[in-house]
Amino acid sequence: MSENDHFSRLHNLLDRINAGHEKINKVAEKSEPSDQLAAYILWFDSEPMIPERTYSIDFETESTLVQVTDLSFKIDVDSLSQLAAKKLDQDEIGYCKLSLGQRVSFDSYTSNQKTGSFKVFDTFNNSMVGAGLIDFALRRAQNISWHQTNINQETRSKNKKQKPCVLWFTGLSGSGKSTIADELEKKLHELGKHTMLLDGDNVRHGLNRDLGFTDQDRVENIRRIAEVSKLMVSSGLITIVSFISPFRSERSMARKLFNDGEFIEIYIDTPIEVCEARDSKGLYKKARAGQLKNFTGIDSDYEAPEMSEIVLQNSDANIDDLVNNILDYLRTNSNI
Secondary structure (H helix, E strand, O other), X not given: OOHHHHHHHHHHHHHHHHOOOOOOOOOOOOOOOEEEEEXXXXXXOOOOEOOOOEEEEEOOOOEEEEEEEEEEEEEOOOOOOEEOOOOEOOOEEEEEEEEEEEEEOOOOOOOOOOOOEEEEEOOOOOOEEXXXXXXXXXXXXXOOOOOOOOOOHHHHHHHHOOOOEEEEEEOOOOOOHHHHHHHHHHHHHHOOOOEEEEEHHHHOOOOOOOOOOOHHHHHHHHHHHHHHHHHHHHOOOEEEEEOOOOOHHHHHHHHHOOOOOXXXXXXXXXXXXXXXXXXXXXXXXXXXXXXXXXXXXXXXXXXXOOOOOEEEEOOOOOHHHXXXXXXXXXXXXXXX
């Protein structure tokens, strides 16, 4: 199906929805840039659209990043009824609120079909995954701007005598992420370095205690921790993040928050058989028995990294050797 066909489907559906409603003629207003909008989206990728996941969006004249901050409802194309939804599957249409990476000028689709439409792309493989028609701009938070502080990241880094970065550990449950991360922080502390370790389980006791383990919650889990990590790197810290972070899209989103060289992905490559054998909590056993839903590696996918800065094989490796590999990388790149 062509791009024009996708947009025609959306237009036809909205014409059916609006049929019988009195049309209100509005005086055309000059469009003002906004980074928030409400829109109808037709999703046609086999992977579902998940709120808070980062995509790229193309308007008539501009492109930027976008997140669906709220999936208000999806539309039953037969009855036109509004249905509650947490995601959009292939060929589904939903009404969404979007947050853009920058302010963009646009119109409602009823005012201008060209400047009132957009295309959505996967940030990882750049494939087109959705098409949308803009309802209206959400005029929110226009008076908020980034506050430039007197003490910046460079000053804080010089004070700490280190080059801040985020060491982003990823791997299956039981792969050894937390063990290696703990020992790494200990070694960095002995070297007089300023660090902060963010562990997946610990963060779920506070900041992310409202999140479960569905794909949608995992996406939001990583979005929040990526933003926290960015603030910590800005404070001059070597930030160690130990999360399963199963999806490439979210790891890519996290990387894009940082300057070149600041995001160091560490893939703990441990076979699932080894992870299961180490499982003292019996989580894999429960997952295989159907007693634990959405468990990564069993009934929820883990998308292994393809281009990590550091890959550590941890079937039967010595932890000190693995930590020294990371320290060597940090020395080579002048982080410590």
